[in-house]
Amino acid sequence: MPESSLAHTVWDCTYHVVWTPKYRRRVLFGQCRRQLTDILRELADKKPGVEIVQGAMCPDHVHLCLRIPPKYSVSNIMGYLKGKSAMELAQRIPEQRRNREKEKSFWARGCYVSTVGMNEAVIRKHIRQQQKADMME
Numbered sequence: 001m002p003e004s005s006l007a008h009t010v011w012d013c014t015y016h017v018v019w020t021p022k023y024r025r026r027v028l029f030g031q032c033r034r035q036l037t038d039i040l041r042e043l044a045d046k047k048p049g050v051e052i053v054q055g056a057m058c059p060d061h062v063h064l065c066l067r068i069p070p071k072y073s074v075s076n077i078m079g080y081l082k083g084k085s086a087m088e089l090a091q092r093i094p095e096q097r098r099n100r101e102k103e104k105s106f107w108a109r110g111c112y113v114s115t116v117g118m119n120e121a122v123i124r125k126h127i128r129q130q131q132k133a134d135m136m137e
Contacts, residue, residue, distance in 0.1 A: 004049065004069070014053060014067050015074055016123045019082060019111035026059035032093060033057050039088045040064070043081055050077060054124055056131040063127045065116060074113050082107045 004011055021027050028036065037057065044050045049069035056063040068077050086106035116123050 004067070009070060011070050012067075013070055014065060014116040014120060016114045016116050016127075017064050017066055017074070017078060017111055018061055019078070020061045020108045022105055022108045024060045024108065028057050028062065029059050032089065035092050036062075036085060036089060039085045039092075040081060043084050043088075047072065047077065047080065054127055056127045056134070058130055058134045063130055065120075065123060065127060078111050078113070082111070 037055075040055070040062075041052060044052045044066075049067075050072070051067040053065040053067055055065065066077070068074060089106060114123070
């Protein structure tokens with residue numbers, strides 16, 4: 001990955017993040033999957049410097065390789081992505097909102113985050129394998 005820069009900082013902060021729908025329900029397919037892919041891209045584009053390097057969406061979890069500038073915390077960006085994507089998904093797909101009327105939340109609390117340094121190739125391979133495994137299901 002090339003390094004980026006801010007006013008007084010040169011950085012390369014890449015993270016592997018994974019999160020799941022509430023109760024790890026297998027709901028990320030079909031229209032939901034397509035809409036969520038678009039939503040996550042739009043949200044990343046709205047935050048200056050945040051970039052989705054690679055991603056995979058399995059029926060019960062999302063993998064992203066994200067570049068996040070040091071001016072943002074990972075938890076801040078994850079809260080933003082999960083919160084805004086849930087609200088946007090409820091607007092775009094009304095059935096999703098009705099299906100989770102009682103729970104009030106689409107995503108499970110928390111996420112897995114790992115820094116990607118020298119192991120970026122391994123992480124990217126893992127994400128590609130997740131996509132292949134998902135296609136076989």
